Amino acid sequence: MTTILALDLGTTAGWAMRLADGVIVSGTMEFRPGRFEGGGIRFLRFRSWLDHLEAGAKGIGTVYFEECRRHIGTDAAHIYGGFLAHLTAWCELKHIPYQGVPVGTIKRHATGKGNASKDMVISAMQARGFNPEDDNEADALAILSWAIDTEGGVR
Template identity: 65%
Template sequence: MTQSTQTARTILALDLGTTTGWAISDGLITSGTASFRPGRYDGGGMRYLRFTNWLGEINRLSGPIATIWFEEVRRHAGTDASHVYGGLMATLTAWAELRGIPYAGVPVGTIKRHATGKGNAPKQAMIDAARAREFSPADDNEADAIAILLWAIETQEGVQ
């Protein structure tokens, strides 16, 4: 990417879950994962408070965030995963609304098709696609976030 960090708009891409994959572009692309697994003695809302604090840190260190894209999941493997996703999405959208940051979900099939050519690509194919683009994702969560970010940059010019 040839944008300078002075004129670049910061784009955040997220694969929401207990282990959230993230990728951010502020002229350069950085990515990773963040765990929001609750501790043994945590109350039910601590995961979401940690996520809120993490979003604030990302915004402070790499922002201001201009737009947020996240993986829009319609079907989950289990009830717990569905509840976690819903809670994280509610936290994210409320956080973004309070700051006037536009956000949108991107269907899973759209992301997979853009990254691999197949809308139902397995997790390993997403990791391989990220590696083919010279990224080194730690897992499929980070690979998905990278794919979302690249999709946003390449098809939406990052903005809404």
């Protein structure tokens, strides 16, 4: 069994991993720059954090992430694009396969409803025995659940 990493990309990123021994761990990570830091620092921290996750897991077999096509504002779209660029470049560098999963696919798999609310996804993950601290962690757990249950969409 290989390690799977699932990510809900953003300034507060949700993450969930199924380790090689089958244990599932999850949480959130904050990448907001400090008052006297440039906007690029969030991406440097993100890449460093990915290296930390990979080292702690002793390797990552596949990465899945929430594929967003619509954002509330321009800043959110730019930030998501920056995280996506860094994630995909990091995966290419490490020779780790990666795949985006559409939001509706994730929500439909988790709740049975493609336009489910954040609270519905949180409740669905709680019903699966997880205790997400917020919607970011719940989304990452939902992505991981989809990846495990569907073998990443490959059958």
